[in-house]
Amino acid sequence: MVSIALVSVLGPDRVGLVAAIADHLFGAGVNLRDTAFAALGSGAEFVAVCELPEGVTAQELETGLKQVPELEGAEIRAVPYAFDPSPGPTGNVSHRITISGGDQLGLVARLSEVFKQYAANIVRLEARKLPEENGGLYVTRFAVFVPPEQAGLCLATVRNTAGTMGLDCQIEESLL
CATH class of the missing domain: 3.30.70.260 (ACT domain)
Incomplete structure (x- = not known):
């Protein structure tokens, strides 16, 4: 073994x-x-x-x-490592979501709650504030598994949440 x-x-x-x-x-x-x-x-x-x-x-x-x-x-x-090293179905990325704009306090918390509400699993998360000389843009990237039956509502809620905060939202379906 x-x-x-x-x-x-x-x-x-x-x-x-x-x-x-x-x-x-x-x-x-x-x-x-x-x-x-x-x-x-x-x-x-x-x-x-x-x-x-x-x-x-x-x-x-x-x-x-x-x-x-x-x-x-x-x-x-x-x-x-005490866990199974092979990811289950919720460890596979179905969507890649990029949110960008000004720095928003609570953005990760709000979006994490949206994913939880729709039984979506965050597989990877990256958040980065770019230097002021690059515009000071705040970029957050989520790689998530969204159950197919929840995808439409979940992704619409993510777009709406970002929009109400004045942020740009791009969503791609993953090829993985």
Whole structure:
């Protein structure tokens, strides 16, 4: 049976960070499953569900990552993953939604409630305020699973919610 671990790295953002992490994991024989990376201000976060080769433990993986020079100053964690690594139906993205405009306090909370109301699952979420020299635009992207029978009402409510806040809303059906 394959051993599954969650690998998490939080530290200063720098060029080559993902390459260093991925190279170390590849060298250890690790197969990446669901993986996410984000620059967060001047920091960065890498998180991955990993299949460990036989004989490699999460603790050994963590110890090895702590020796990678590019990860100096980072918080590194590798722990056994207690959940099923295969997403269920609500883990599949049916729609990608981008909301943009001025910064709106409570936007993520309001839209999250809309998704909950229609039994839609947020699979990925990204929110970013662009620098003032780029217009100071606030952009929020949701990758969601919306049950087909709820899609029409859910997406109309999302558009209406964004519109009442003076925001632009773009919705794409996912090909995944």
